[in-house]
Amino acid sequence: MENISFEQTIRIYPTDIDENGHVNNIVYLKWVQDIAIAHWNSVATQDMKTNLLWVVSRHEIDYLKSAYLDSKLTAKTWVTEPNGAKSDRHVVIYEAETNSVIAKIKTTWYLLDSQTKRPKRIESDIANVFYNS
Numbered sequence: 001m002e003n004i005s006f007e008q009t010i011r012i013y014p015t016d017i018d019e020n021g022h023v024n025n026i027v028y029l030k031w032v033q034d035i036a037i038a039h040w041n042s043v044a045t046q047d048m049k050t051n052l053l054w055v056v057s058r059h060e061i062d063y064l065k066s067a068y069l070d071s072k073l074t075a076k077t078w079v080t081e082p083n084g085a086k087s088d089r090h091v092v093i094y095e096a097e098t099n100s101v102i103a104k105i106k107t108t109w110y111l112l113d114s115q116t117k118r119p120k121r122i123e124s125d126i127a128n129v130f131y132n133s
Contacts, residue, residue: 006039032089032105057110067093076092076094085110085121088106090106
């Protein structure tokens with residue numbers, strides 16, 4: 001099976017810039033959340049969106065270069081094979097003009113039943129929305 005990747009352009013706002021003149025580290029977490037939500041919304045059925053929700057349990061970020069207000073960035077994400085209720089998502093943020101990687105992020109997500117808020121095993125119908133067979 002091949003992962004279905006998802007990309008989106010990142011917009012940098014003046015409020016994203018810290019006292020060092022580059023994008024603040026916490027902004028990267030917002031970008032990761034934004035692309036994860038956009039990816040899910042692009043592949044999930046309405047029933048999945050209504051009955052399931054994802055929560056993060058872990059973030060790992062490797063900051064490789066700084067980003068600035070005028071940086072033109074793209075984020076690319078994909079999901080790896082699930083394990084029970086857990087799934088890892090990868091995000092690469094790169095300069096759109098040079099393809100130079102700015103950051104690599106790995107996040108661990110848990111699938112929950114939206115009503116009970118209890119972990120829910122990621123069955124094949126859910127996992128398959130992230131893969132080409």
